[in-house]
Amino acid sequence: MISLARERPELLGELLERYRPFLLLTLRQQIGPKLGVRCSASDIVQKTFVNACRGFEQFAGSTEPEFSAWLTRIKDRSLKDSIREHVHAQGRTLGKEQRLHDANATASLSWCEPAAEQSTPSQKMIRGERALHLAAIIESLPKMQGEAIRLRHMEGCTLEVIADRLERTVPAAAGLVKRGVKALREKMAESSWN
Helix, strand or coil: CHHHHHHCCHHHHHHHHHHHHHHHHHHHHHHHHHHHCCCCHHHHHHHHHHHHHHHHHHCCCCCHHHHHHHHHHHHHHHHHHHHHHHCHHHCCCHHHCCCCCCCCCCCCCCCCCCCCCCCCHHHHHHHHHHHHHHHHHHHHCCHHHHHHHHHHHHCCCCHHHHHHHHCCCHHHHHHHHHHHHHHHHHHHHHCCCC
């Protein structure tokens, strides 16, 4: 699809849209609750897409993992710019607000097994595709269920922390996680997840 996007620029939008759920999910994890009050994941994804469109002619890669890594670097720069605008302007320390992932990372979610060094390019591509697909499924869940799953399974938060962040009781947070996992499994089954 990357080579097609070079030939037909209108396809770049479709290619970028495939990454929207993944970028939203990873940004919500990176931003966290304190910074999330000041920076919207949706706004940063939009800035990322604008910058990707402007710089696509300079993109030298030809594979999906290269595109994923390139887009992730643009996302990280967009996030840093937003932090500079919203946090540094008010004298707050960045270290307390968020942690950034490796700028060279390709499409992967933190609960996935890390790729073995001897992974073939096709194995890496399949993992990237699965990560994008999983992110899209999580984004399609009801907002609170998706957030509960992200907090529990991506950030490893306890039910007490999830309850606090979502302003729910611990049993309610447990119910959100349970219903979210059930809905996630159902959607994965519907989409022939293997």
